[in-house]
Amino acid sequence: MRQPHSLTMHTIEIDGVVLGGDAGVSNGTLTVDVIAVTALVLEDPRIAGVEIEIARPGESTRIVHCLDAVEPRTKIGEGSVFPGFLGGMETVGQGETLRLAGVSVLVASRYPQPFSGLLQAREAVVDMSGDTAVYSPFSRVANVVLALTPNPDIENDDYDDAVRRASLRTAEYLAGTAADHEPDDTTVWDFSDQDPDLPKVVYFYQLQGQGRMADTFLYGHDIHNLVPTLIHPNEVLDGAIVSGVYVYACYKNPTYLHQNNPIIWELQARHGKDMNFAGVIINRGHNYTQADKERSSHWAAKLAEFIGADGAILTAEGGGNSAIDMMLACQYMEQAGIKTTVVSSEAAGADGYDFPLFYTVPEADAIVSIGSEDEVIAMPKVERVIGGDTLLDTETPAIGPFDLKMYFHYCGTNQLGANVLVGREF
Amino acid sequence: MVRIAHYINQFFAGIGGEEKADAPFEVRDGAVGPGRAIEMALGAEGEIIQTLVCGDNSFHADAEANIEAVIASLGRSKPDLLIAGPAFNAGRYGLACGAVCAAVSERLGIPTITGLFPEAPAVDVYRSRTVMVPTGDSAAGMKGAVEVLVRTGMRLAQGEQLRPADVDGRIPMGFRRSWVTDIPVAHRATEMLLAKLRGDAFASEVALPEGAEAIPPAAAVAELSSATIALVTEGGLVPEDNPDRIESSSATKWARYPISMLERNENPSFKSIHAGYDSQWVDADPDRMVPLDALKALAAEGVIGGVHDYFYATTGTGTTVTHGERMGDEIAKQLISDGVHAVIVTST
Amino acid sequence: MIEKNGVPAALLTAMTSMAMVAGANRILSSGLIPHPAGDPTRSPDEEFVWRKGQVLKALNAVATPLEEAQIFADW
Incomplete structure (x- = not known):
């Protein structure tokens, strides 16, 4: 399959972030204009207040109520990042984009109305230092935290949209303040050349589409009616996919990690060396019936055959329900002669003695582990908490100490491979 | 200086072979038999303060009483570590080592370690209740077994956390836990896939289940x-x-x-x-x-x-x-x- | 475990493949994951009639002698 997209990505490496008045980048330090960002966020009447704080790696700082994280990006020239949310409707993945590396805009908030049932924004914690920093990849970047206060009179669904737009707009604004800065690196992402002597690898990229608070957006639209489809890796890297998944924290694939998907990053780096990056198939996870799961996974396997894939790497988002969709896709790809590797978290119980997988197929003989979601982590007392004073549900003082299940560690077992845990036999 | 107690059977205590398997439980001061090799490996780091000896048959004839005697003795001497064996592929001796270690860990909170051949009967029985290191199937492998026992045992005595079984060189205890790695997921996934595509050997990081136990359908309701x-x-x-x-x-x-x-x-x-x-x-x-x-x-x-x-x-x-x-x-x-x-x- | 104890048990679920892996014997595909015995797209009266039909299928399943686990056809 021809892959005509070419994306030029300019990277400015940020090694320090400060709050101040003189917005922009100087000597690797990003200055965030608090007044300007506050005004930008509060343009939306659904948001009653915002506190902006920086959480840096190595600080005795804890962030709570994390909803989404976004890397600052802006298009150079025509177009906008995150079309469907910002700017006009178009596709991305071509032209030029500027990114600020090492920074995330991390939005943290409670919701205005109480939740009931499964689909609710759940606690999500990041520790920036100490032994517990390994439980979130966001301990390794500087986070510009937008701690929001909702307008109490609006409904949760409406506020949900406000949260998303606040983080996306801030991310685009911050990158824009550095638009005149010379990039540290410029890389052209282009997979048009395919070496016929190398195996073709496709990436099966399953997105969570379960309902409000557990939705992923493709060009501004939820994916409930999505059948598996092809998307260019550059589109993913350039903002086509935005997260609205605010349920269990350890499983979330935030927007930042769609923009920096480690699987796509790895495959693009190896393209033309020991494999061809043959494309990306996106798929809705959490299909509601067996028939829909079968339909979707057969369809994904069929697409992988259409593009002549020899091998596939599969990732998902969420727990047991989504594991079934992914494992079925693995099964049907293998049955079509496409070799697979599956990325999975483990659920062997708090003591680790149970069988670690929710659902397996006999064909899933190559599984990469991202660690246990069932462990309980002792969280120390910290000096500073951003985002809220107490944890959701339990209302435990967020300053610590307390015990916290892995479920509530932000991207602790990230299925795109952003974190550093692996399940091992002890 | 780490203070260690050591459990052995009548054979390694020099009392005798099968004909002396009914030798009763006794406590001796200092190192006996393989305990001397252990002390050599310890150097100045530690010493064996006492050796607990029991015949293979007499241990199992009244395991409960013998374990009580071990608990009573170690409750007084309060060692930093109990080493049992190594018992290699021995059946009764291995089971005694496992039982003693499990009881001492659970009741006294003292770290314990034993050395067993991975297929020895005691491994499946006690693997989750004491640390075990793999040995050869006979005492011919004593030297290597002692080295790994001492190396891992000293880590336990010093209160260090367990690492994955293969990192520690231990027999797995039957549970899984998260561990920090510096090799990214995406790299491991791609390497595994390319190995699979080349037809090379690869190791899944999670093994698939043994087939679930089929439950015979219950009889249908007649009426x-x-x-x-x-x-x-x-x-x-x-x-x-x-x-x-x-x-x-x-x-x-x-x-x-x-x-x-x-x-x-x-x-x-x-x-x-x-x-x-x-x-x-x-x-x-x-x-x-x-x-x-x-x-x-x-x-x-x-x-x-x-x-x-x-x-x-x-x-x-x-x-x-x-x-x-x-x-x-x-x-x-x-x-x-x-x-x-x-x-x-x-x-x- | 109910079947293991000798009591026939029919399982109504949207996740039939999961039920099979988990070792259920009398499996019926029914409803959606969040409501295996419900269909909120129907009027209350129609939903009740539909549910009665699903329960009747489950009763037929517990009255059907089996040699091995089976997913009953969703007819």
Whole structure:
């Protein structure tokens, strides 16, 4: 399959972030204009207040109520990042984009109305230092935290949209303040050349589409009616996919990690060396019936055959329900002669003695582990908490100490491979 | 200086072979037999303060009393570590080492370690209750076995955390835990895939299950029209105040509630506390999870004999197999004692 | 475990493949994951009739002698 997209990505490496008045980048330090960002966020009447704080790696700082994280990006020239949310409707993945590396805009908030049932924004914690920093990849970047206060009179669904737009707009604004800065690196992402002597690898990229608070957006639209489809890796890297998944924290694939998907990053780096990056198939996870799961996974396997894939790497988002969709896709790809590797978290119980997988197929003989979601982590007392004073549900003082299940560690077992845990036999 | 107690059998104590297997439990000061090799390996780091000796037959003839004697002795001497064996592939000796180590770890909180051939009978029995290092199958491998025992034992004595079994050079204890790696997931996944494509060997990081135990189907109900039918759900449907405090995920509890209470569905009304699905439809109408209205109608029509007076509920999300099987077994036994003939289960 | 104890049990679920892996014997595909015995797209009366039909299928399943686990056809 021809892959005509070419994306030029300019990277400015940020090694320090400060709050101040003189917005922009100087000597690797990003200055965030608090007044300007506050005004930008509060343009939306659904948001009653915002506190902006920086959480840096190595600080005795804890962030709570994390909803989404976004890397600052802006298009150079025509177009906008995150079309469907910002700017006009178009596709991305071509032209030029500027990114600020090492920074995330991390939005943290409670919701205005109480939740009931499964689909609710759940606690999500990041520790920036100490032994517990390994439980979130966001301990390794500087986070510009937008701690929001909702307008109490609006409904949760409406506020949900406000949260998303606040983080996306801030991310685009911050990158824009550095638009005149010379990039540290410029890389052209282009997979048009395919070496016929190398195996073709496709990436099966399953997105969570379960309902409000557990939705992923493709060009501004939820994916409930999505059948598996092809998307260019550059589109993913350039903002086509935005997260609205605010349920269990350890499983979330935030927007930042769609923009920096480690699987796509790895495959693009190896393209033309020991494999061809043959494309990306996106798929809705959490299909509601067996028939829909079968339909979707057969369809994904069929697409992988259409593009002549020899091998596939599969990732998902969420727990047991989504594991079934992914494992079925693995099964049907293998049955079509496409070799697979599956990325999975483990659920062997708090003591680790149970069988670690929710659902397996006999064909899933190559599984990469991202660690246990069932462990309980002792969280120390910290000096500073951003985002809220107490944890959701339990209302435990967020300053610590307390015990916290892995479920509530932000991207602790990230299925795109952003974190550093692996399940091992002890 | 780490203070170590050492457990050995009559053979390694120099008392004698099989003909002396009834030698009684005794405690000697200092190192005996392989304990001297252990002390050599320890150098100035530690010493063996006492050696516990028991004949293989006499240990098992009254294991309980011998273990009590070990506990009493070590309770007084308070060593930093107990080393047992190594017992290699020995049956009775290995089991004694395992039993002694398990009891000392669990009752005195003293770290314990033994050395066994990986296929020795004691491995499966005691692997989760004491640290074990692999040895050869006979005493010919004593030197290497002592080195690895001492190296890992000293880490335990100094209070260091366990590392993955292969990193520590231990026999796996049967549980899994997260570990920090510096090799990214994407790199491991790609390497594994390319190895698979080349036809090279690769190692999955999680092994697939052995085939699940097939449960033979229960005999069918002979006469529906006289059968009592019960309703069971893992959908987390409970009175709204959740009086039995069933967990919303990783459940360890189940409860039963009168169907008359569910029919009334007010004060209290029923809600789902299950944290694994969107409960709005079930909260609006619990019959969508526990189809009581339909079953009652079929009873009234004479299709079945009757509806059992209670429905049974737990939460099936993140629930471990161990707890799931236990709860299922408990529910089944309750249903049988109540004279239920068949069950309809609903699952999300 | 209910079947293991000798009591026939029919399982209504949207996740039939999961039920098979988990070792259930009398499996019926029913409803959606969040409401295996419900169909909120129907009117209340129609939904009740539909549910009665699903329960009747489950009763037929517990009255059907089996050699091994089976997913009953969703007819």
